[in-house]
Amino acid sequence: MTHDPGEPPHGLPGHRHPHAPGDPSGRPRVGIAGAGAVGSALAIALAGAGWPVRAVASRDPGRSARLVAQVPGLRAVPLAELPEEADLILATVPDDALPAVASGLRLYGGQAIVHTSGALPAAVLAPACGAGALTGSFHPLVAFAETTRAVSALRGATVAIEGDAPLLPLLAELARDLGASPVLLPPGGKPAYHAAAVLAAGGMIALLDAIAEVARGAGMDEAGALAIYLPLVRQGLANAEAGGIAAALTGPFLRGDAGTVRDHLATLERLAPGALDLYRAAARREVAIARERGALDASAALRLGGLLDEPGRPGPAAGEGTEGGRRG
Numbered sequence: 001m002t003h004d005p006g007e008p009p010h011g012l013p014g015h016r017h018p019h020a021p022g023d024p025s026g027r028p029r030v031g032i033a034g035a036g037a038v039g040s041a042l043a044i045a046l047a048g049a050g051w052p053v054r055a056v057a058s059r060d061p062g063r064s065a066r067l068v069a070q071v072p073g074l075r076a077v078p079l080a081e082l083p084e085e086a087d088l089i090l091a092t093v094p095d096d097a098l099p100a101v102a103s104g105l106r107l108y109g110g111q112a113i114v115h116t117s118g119a120l121p122a123a124v125l126a127p128a129c130g131a132g133a134l135t136g137s138f139h140p141l142v143a144f145a146e147t148t149r150a151v152s153a154l155r156g157a158t159v160a161i162e163g164d165a166p167l168l169p170l171l172a173e174l175a176r177d178l179g180a181s182p183v184l185l186p187p188g189g190k191p192a193y194h195a196a197a198v199l200a201a202g203g204m205i206a207l208l209d210a211i212a213e214v215a216r217g218a219g220m221d222e223a224g225a226l227a228i229y230l231p232l233v234r235q236g237l238a239n240a241e242a243g244g245i246a247a248a249l250t251g252p253f254l255r256g257d258a259g260t261v262r263d264h265l266a267t268l269e270r271l272a273p274g275a276l277d278l279y280r281a282a283a284r285r286e287v288a289i290a291r292e293r294g295a296l297d298a299s300a301a302l303r304l305g306g307l308l309d310e311p312g313r314p315g316p317a318a319g320e321g322t323e324g325g326r327r328g
């Protein structure tokens with residue numbers, strides 16, 4: 001993964017399609033396919049950054065009219081006519097609809113089509129491309145829930161770009177003009193990039209949900225659990241940001257406190273069985289990190305690993321603490 005794909009060309013390479021590029025800025029005219037959350041926010045943000053956003057294709061006249069009212073110079077056109085009005089088409093439709101939308105378009109050399117899916121490669125857009133047309137993907141790491149907030153969130157966001165090499169500098173320019181940072185993904189890197197993003201977003205929420213479930217066993221409601229544990233989460237994040245992941249690890253796995261871990265497992269089995277799998281999975285990674293840091297010797301790691309792999313309810317071990325006991 002690299003952070004800057006090079007100097008922008010300020011236009012699309014190899015303009016050979018029959019429609020002259022019509023914008024005096026020299027920038028490619030932008031067309032939007034799908035006036036949903038991402039399409040609308042990108043149209044508004046790009047127009048605000050001085051890009052000529054000229055056409056939108058929507059299946060819903062009300063939606064396209066609302067967007068047209070917000071973007072000067074924008075007009076609504078049928079999907080098949082987008083290539084007449086635009087040099088760079090942003091296909092902002094659901095992932096599953098991308099192949100059908102691409103099949104409804106015909107692009108020439110000097111034109112490009114780009115989607116905003118985090119999971120799919122640019123190549124899914126190939127059906128839109130005649131000779132010389134380029135495909136790309138442009139995925140802002142932004143939660144597009146509400147348009148105004150999404151437009152401001154683009155500033156400072158990361159945008160993962162991938163696709164045909166001649167197009168990448170232009171996509172990087174597009175990202176920078178939105179105030180975002182382009183990150184170039186290697187070929188084939190998209191699924192891993194997106195899986196990591198899903199862990200960072202939904203995975204973090206799932207972890208918070210498990211934390212709240214476990215905290216119920218100590219008498220807390222969700223608000224109480226968030227008030228108590230979010231500051232701890234923030235400390236961990238700040239420590240990881242400052243010193244890296246391994247250095248940020250704290251807790252019983254670093255110390256090899258097998259008795260405490262045995263108590264946790266027994267308590268979760270009784271009070272929050274839905275959180276057990278996540279506790280075990282996180283714990284195995286913590287043991288591995290502790291080993292890497294040299295904080296745990298092999299026998300302590302084996303002892304902990306054995307506890308975590310035990311099926312069913314672990315019984316308290318003599319001298320290693322009892323249910324409800326608290327250590328460290």
Ligand SMILES: NC(=O)c1ccc[n+]([C@@H]2O[C@H](COP(=O)([O-])OP(=O)(O)OC[C@H]3O[C@@H](n4cnc5c(N)ncnc54)[C@H](OP(=O)(O)O)[C@@H]3O)[C@@H](O)[C@H]2O)c1
Binds near residue numbers: 039100139141
């Ligand atoms: N939402 C996010 O936070 C986010 C973040 C980054 C990337 N993305 C990606 O951005 C893309 C668009 O997501 P979105 O959240 O903007 O979706 P969305 O709000 O559901 O909008 C998608 C738009 O595509 C059109 N559409 C829906 N089904 C279609 C179909 N079967 N055929 C053709 N057009 C169809 C509709 O627009 P019209 O009614 O105007 O035709 C719809 O409003 C997806 O690839 C998504 O993975 C989303």
